[in-house]
Amino acid sequence: MEKSIRSDQKIWRVRPEWPFLLFLVFVIAAYIGLLLLMVGANVLTVSWSQASEILKDADIQHSIILTFVTCTATAILSVFVSVPVGYLLSRYQFRGRAFVDTLLDIPILLPPLIVGLSLLILFNRVSPSACCGMLAGGALIAAIWGIARKGDRIVIRFLVGGVVAFGLLSLVSSGSETSLEDIVSEVGFPMTFHPLGVVLAQFPVAAAFAVRTMKTTFDQISPRYEEVAMTLGCNRGQALLRVVLPLASKGVVAAGTMAWARALGEFGPILIFAGATRGRTEVLATSVFLEINIGNLPGAAALSLLMILLAVSTLLIVRYLAGRGGAV
Amino acid sequence: MSDGMLMLENVTVQAGNFVLSPFSLDIGEGECVALMGPSGCGKTTLLETICGLRDGPVGGRIVLGGMEVTNLSPGARGIGLVPQDIALFPSLTVREQIEFGPKLHGWEPEEVKARVESLAGDLGLEKLLSRLPEGLSGGEARRVALGRALALRPQLLCLDEALSGLDEARHDEVLGVIRKMIERERVTALHVTHSKKEAEAIADRVVLMG
Numbered sequence: 001m002e003k004s005i006r007s008d009q010k011i012w013r014v015r016p017e018w019p020f021l022l023f024l025v026f027v028i029a030a031y032i033g034l035l036l037l038m039v040g041a042n043v044l045t046v047s048w049s050q051a052s053e054i055l056k057d058a059d060i061q062h063s064i065i066l067t068f069v070t071c072t073a074t075a076i077l078s079v080f081v082s083v084p085v086g087y088l089l090s091r092y093q094f095r096g097r098a099f100v101d102t103l104l105d106i107p108i109l110l111p112p113l114i115v116g117l118s119l120l121i122l123f124n125r126v127s128p129s130a131c132c133g134m135l136a137g138g139a140l141i142a143a144i145w146g147i148a149r150k151g152d153r154i155v156i157r158f159l160v161g162g163v164v165a166f167g168l169l170s171l172v173s174s175g176s177e178t179s180l181e182d183i184v185s186e187v188g189f190p191m192t193f194h195p196l197g198v199v200l201a202q203f204p205v206a207a208a209f210a211v212r213t214m215k216t217t218f219d220q221i222s223p224r225y226e227e228v229a230m231t232l233g234c235n236r237g238q239a240l241l242r243v244v245l246p247l248a249s250k251g252v253v254a255a256g257t258m259a260w261a262r263a264l265g266e267f268g269p270i271l272i273f274a275g276a277t278r279g280r281t282e283v284l285a286t287s288v289f290l291e292i293n294i295g296n297l298p299g300a301a302a303l304s305l306l307m308i309l310l311a312v313s314t315l316l317i318v319r320y321l322a323g324r325g326g327a328v
Numbered sequence: 329m330s331d332g333m334l335m336l337e338n339v340t341v342q343a344g345n346f347v348l349s350p351f352s353l354d355i356g357e358g359e360c361v362a363l364m365g366p367s368g369c370g371k372t373t374l375l376e377t378i379c380g381l382r383d384g385p386v387g388g389r390i391v392l393g394g395m396e397v398t399n400l401s402p403g404a405r406g407i408g409l410v411p412q413d414i415a416l417f418p419s420l421t422v423r424e425q426i427e428f429g430p431k432l433h434g435w436e437p438e439e440v441k442a443r444v445e446s447l448a449g450d451l452g453l454e455k456l457l458s459r460l461p462e463g464l465s466g467g468e469a470r471r472v473a474l475g476r477a478l479a480l481r482p483q484l485l486c487l488d489e490a491l492s493g494l495d496e497a498r499h500d501e502v503l504g505v506i507r508k509m510i511e512r513e514r515v516t517a518l519h520v521t522h523s524k525k526e527a528e529a530i531a532d533r534v535v536l537m538g
Contacts, residue, residue: 222413222415224411224413224415225415225417227376227379227381227402227409227411227415228409228411228415228417228476229417229428230380230381230401230402230403231379231380231381231402231403231405231407231408231409231477232403232428232429232432232476232479232480233403233429233432233433233480234403234432235401235403238432242432243417246417246419247417247418247419
């Protein structure tokens with residue numbers, strides 16, 4: 001017992017603070033210690049000459065370039081999607097909003113292999129007719145639900161239009177033996193086991209993180225700015241472009257950076273959907289996997305360190321932006 | 329049809345669980361009316377409904393300048409708004425704030441420049457035109473917001489507790505500027521406040537809600 005204060009009737013006993021503080025310090029030290037040991041283990045496994053040798057390898061250089069290109073493409077796509085979706089979720093109250101919000105988190109929660117497998121099946125096993133049929137069915141369920149809950153008329157009309165359009169497309173394309181992959185390949189955008197497929201495999205999870213970041217950003221910007229802009233003649237879209245986006249610029253960069261970092265760490269979906277072909281669809285994450293497979297542990301450790309460096313740099317950028325008023 | 333500038337006819341507003349019971353009001357052209365009432369009685373809700381910033385009223389109609397505007401978009405109503413939190417656009421200079429509306433409506437550059445200079449002169453903002461909102465005092469920010477709201481020569485100026493949070497000296501100064509600008513611009517004004525003193529100082533007529 002460290003202290004006691006005598007009052008009129010009772011003695012107030014105050015237990016010392018240090019055991020709790022010690023517990024906190026122990027937990028954080030153990031966790032950070034584990035992370036540092038993991039990095040240290042990589043450092044100890046590779047020498048400068050081994051690291052330099054693997055970085056000079058033509059296939060690895062291709063992998064590094066493809067990583068930068070695909071991560072950047074995924075980040076741009078994610079920002080393009082996350083700005084309107086984040087704005088919608090932040091500013092509009094509508095029936096089914098919680099359901100949509102939950103749906104958007106699914107890519108984050110799913111095991112990565114399932115994302116890759118789902119893409120592989122969708123592009124190679126499901127006919128365009130079945131795709132359109134599923135979209136028509138989804139729109140029909142949403143439309144019925146919207147009508148039952150007296151939802152917004154414009155949205156219901158839009159959904160009914162979707163039912164009709166996809167239903168007709170499903171009927172027109174029924175009986176065709178082609179797959180979605182055949183169609184995208186025909187128009188010059190092959191996906192499965194192709195570099196473009198890397199972007200598609202990275203996109204679902206990266207976009208989900210970007211959406212979360214943009215929603216938080218818009219939540220932190222007062223809707224009053226848009227309201228004033230609207231009294232001055234803006235419509236919603238103009239208010240977003242002229243008033244809100246300049247205020248959200250740091251959040252946009254943070255969302256892009258977050259998506260870039262997530263794309264960098266993606267492995268399972270890429271392996272399943274795009275493959276890990278040397279000099280073709282190999283990105284850094286798959287390079288590490290391939291180096292382990294051929295027994296080159298120092299090479300794998302060197303690439304791991306490169307990825308750690310990129311991830312830490314990205315996090316530092318995000319933190320810097322958050323400190324300067326961006327919402328992360 | 330009323331001869332007045334603003335006519336509210338049994339306007340009923342629902343905002344979540346709050347329902348503003350049928351409310352009627354007639355404001356003549358060039359008149360300044362202060363809307364008073366206790367907190368939570370729906371003053372701001374009513375003002376936002378007049379400005380078109382909420383879903384249309386569940387009942388009644390709003391007529392402005394002889395035209396029904398009940399379901400018109402905010403920008404088509406010809407209303408200037410000074411909100412309680414002022415809401416100057418953080419990334420725009422004082423000049424850009426005042427220019428915002430006229431430029432959006434496609435005014436000629438000379439016309440925009442003349443309007444900005446005229447308002448800046450009347451509001452004492454000449455030396456502040458290149459400043460960002462973060463470099464303005466509370467009184468200056470309110471004068472800029474007033475300039476921004478008046479730039480398009482609105483039919484109706486709505487002020488939502490625009491003087492709250494100012495110390496007494498700044499409060500009286502900005503109050504004087506608002507009164508002067510309402511007279512100079514010959515604009516009809518609806519001023520929401522919970523201060524009786526402020527209402528009596530600025531308004532031709534005081535209307536009680538709640």
